[in-house]
Amino acid sequence: MKTNKLIILTIVAAFFASCESQLENDPKQREDAAITLTTEKGVTDVLSGTYSIFATGDVYGGRLQVSADLLAQTGVTATTNFRWRGTFATFRQMYNKSMLVDSGLIQAIWQRNYEIVNATNTVIENIGLVEDPEKAKTMVAEAKFLQSLAYFDLVRFFAKPYDATITNSQLGVVIRPKAIYDFDTDLSAERSTVQEVYTLVINGLNQAYADLPVDNSFYANKYAAKALLARVYLQQQNYSAALSAANEVITNSGAELSPTYKDAFNHDVNQIEDIFAIQITKQTGDNQLVNHYGSEKVGGRGGDIEIRANYLNKFSDPNDERRNFNYINPDNGRRLTSKFTNEFADVPIIRLAEMLLIRAECNFILDSAVGATPLDDINALRTRAKAATFTSVTLPLILNERVLELAMEGFAIHDIKRTKGSISAAYPWNSDLLVFPIPLRETDNNKKITQNSGY
Template sequence: MKTNKIFLFAIVAAIFASCESKLEIDPRQREDASMTLSTEKGITDILTGTYAILATGDIYGGRTQVSADLLAQTGVTATTDFRWRGTFAEFRQMYGKTMVVNNGLVQSIWSRSYEAINSANIVIDNIGLIQDPAQAKIMIAEAKFIQSLVYFDLVRLFAKPFDASVTNNQLGVVIRPTAIYDYNADLSQERSSVDDVYKLVIAGLNQAYADLPADNGFYANKYAAKALLARVYLQQQNYPAALSASNEVIQMSGAALSPTFKDAFNHDVNQIEDIFAIQITKQTGDNQMVNHYGSEDVGGRGGDVEIRTTYLNKFTDPNDERRNFNYINADNGRRLTNKFISQFGDVNIIRLAEMYLIRAECNSRLASSTGATPLADINLLRTRAKATNFASVTLTEILRERVLELAMEGFAIHDIKRTKATIGATYAWNSDLLVFPIPLRETDYNKKITQNTGY
C-alpha cells in the first residue's frame, strides 16, 4: 500500500545536505535538529529519511541510471541503441561525451550521494540512542547497505574502472567514515583508491548480510545485501564469488520471476521479483525514469530517450516480448519503452532476473553448472519473454541477453567497462571521456581533491 511507503521528513532535508552545501537553517529548524539528534525516534526517522534520499530523482529515483545508460551510447544516431532527444544540456553532454566540470546533473549525483552517506553515518554515530540492541544492529546494517550501494555507484561513475588484472590504486572517490555536523569546517580530503572503495563496499555489504533479517518489508534485507554483493563481485571480475552470491539469492531469498516480463515493472508495491526497489511517492519525489523515458500522457517529458532500430535488431526472435515492450508516442513518433509508464511506480534497483544472468555468466566463464546450467538459466528468461529457447548458449549470447533483459535500467556503461568492450569504434572501455568529472563545486571547496584526467 502507498500508505506504507517511505516519507522524506522535512527535518532530514533541512539538516543533512551534501558536504559542499552551506545551509541557512531557521531557528525552528535548529530546534527540531537538536531534538532529532537526541531521541530514539529522531534517529529512527533519520534512517527512514536516508532511504528517502535514495528515492530522490538525483540518484536512484532515476538520474543515476539514465546517466549510466547515456554514457554507453555513441552519440551518433546511426549507431546508437538509444538516442537522446531531450533538452537537458547536461544529459546531452553525457550522450555526446562532452561533459564539463560544472555539469549540474553530475554535481547533483555527487552531492546527493554524499548526503545519503552522511545521513547513514549520523545513524551509526548515534545508534546508542536505540534502546533495543537487536533493532540497533539492524539499523546499522541498513545504514551500511545504503552506504555500500551509494559508494559503489560513485566509484563506478567518477573513477576509472576496476580491472582484475592490475592493482587498482587509481583514484576512486572520497570516503567519509564519520558523520559531518559542521559544514563550515575544512572538509578537504583526497580521494581514496578504487581498491579501497571496493573493500569498503564489500565489508559493508557483508556486515549488512550478516545482521539484516531475511524479511524486512520494503527496506533492505539480507538478500538485498547478498544480491548487491553479486553485482559488485561481477564488476570486479571475481566470478567464483559472484556465482556463489547470485546462486544463494536465487535459491534462498524466496524471490521468483514475475509471471510475465510486463509484470516486473510499473507497480507501487514490491513484487515477487523485486530484491530491492526504490519506493516513489508524491511525498518523496518523482520517478525520473518515467520523466525521461515516458510520453507526456504517462507523466514524462515526451520521450527524452528514444529506442533505435539498432537495439531492436539485437533480438533473434521477433516475438520476444522484451523486443516489443515499447510504444510509439503519438505526439512525436518516438519509440519509447514500456518499462517506465507509472509516474509514481517504484524504481527497480535489483530484480531476480539479474541474478539469473550473473549465475549464467559466471557458470559459463568457469565451465561449471552451480545451481543450473547457463543454458537453463538463459532459457528460463527467454521462456518468460516468449522467445525461442536456445539449443546451446555461448558467453557472447549470455552477455547479449543482459542487454536484452536489463536495457534502460542503468547497467550499460558498467557492463562495457567490466568486459573491456568499446562503444562503437570510438570509445574504449577505459576512455577518460567515460568517467564523470569531479564537480566544480567539490574542487572549489575541497583543496586536496584531484580532478579526473581530461577535465
C-alpha cells in the first residue's frame, strides 16, 4: 500500500492569513486573490496552500499535539506522567491550568484552523474552474477532509466535551459556511453548538470518504477519511459507528503494523503503518514534536517534556519495548521519548495502531468480536512491542494500553474527557480550566461571540 504523507508546500494563499481575526490586508493581497480565483491553477494552488497551513508548527506540525498532552498533566504529583521543563510561557500555562485569553499560541491554533476553513471553502466555491470532473471531485473531497479535521480539533480544544448522555447544546465554535473574500465585512457570529459542529464534521468526512480515491499520492485518501471518522465517533462515544469505521480501515486499507515499535517513528519515507502523516524535509521545515520532546543532539530544545516514573510504572512487563523507548539526555539528566529524534521525520497523524485500539475498546463495550476479539487486538500490539501477552482483558486495561501505545502523540486530554476521567480532584474531565479560552483578538473583533466560562 502507498500510504499518505502531507508534504509541506511552499504555496500559501496569503489572503487567508487573517480571515478570522479581521486583521487588515493590503490591496496587493486582495488583487492577488482576485487573480488567483480565475484559473484552475489558482484553485489548485489554494488547495496546496491549505495543506501547507495544515502542516505548520502551530497546529498539526506538532504544537497542537503537545497542547493535548500538557493539558492532561499538572504539576509534579503522583499521577503526572510527563513534566513540563521548558521555558515557553503558554505551554507552562497549559501545564499549570492558568491559560490566558491573550496567549499567542492559543490564538495561533484558533487562527490557523480558521485559515484552513476559509481556504477549503474557497476551493469548494470555485471548483467550477477545474475542468476534469474526477479531479474536481477529489479536490472537494480533500477540502472536506481538511476542513473536518480543523473543526474537530477546534471543538475539542475550545468547547466543553461531547457527552453522549446529553443533547450537546453547549457552545462549540463558530461555523463559517462560506469563504471570506472581503475582510472589511463584519464577521461577528455566535458559536454553534457542539452537536452542530460534530454533525458538520461527520457529514464532511462521509462525503470525503465517498469521493476520495483509495490511492491519492501524498494527500488524504479514502481510508484517511474513514480512520478520522473512527476517531470522531469514538470521541462521541458512538461505539458501534467507531467500530465499523475502524474495522473497515484495518480490513481494507492495506495498512499493517510496522515490524517493530521503533519502526513506526522517525522515518522520512512512507511506512506501512501510516494512515495519514505529514512529511517534513530539510527544505521545508522541522518537526515541532522533536523540538519540544527531543534533546539538543537530535535537534530539539533539550527536552521540554520529561518522562516521569509514573508513566514507566504503567507497564506490566519491564521488557515492553514501548516502556524502554526513551533515553537520558546527558546534558540535563532528563528522560526523553525516542519517538521524536529526527527533526525532519514525518509527523504522525493517524497510525494503524490507533484503529486496533478503537476496535478493541468498542468490541469490548459492545460485547462483540467484529474483525477480531478485543484480546486479539491488544495482544497484536503487545506482541509487536515484545511484551507478555494477556489471557483476558478489561476496559481499564484496554484504556491503559492506549496510554502505553499512543503517549505523546496528542491523545491524552481527549481520552480523559471522553471517558469522563480526571487529571486530579481539582481538574475533572469537564473542568472549565481544561478548555482553551476564546482568544482575546477574536472577542475584540467578534461582537457576538461568547467567551468560555472561567476566562
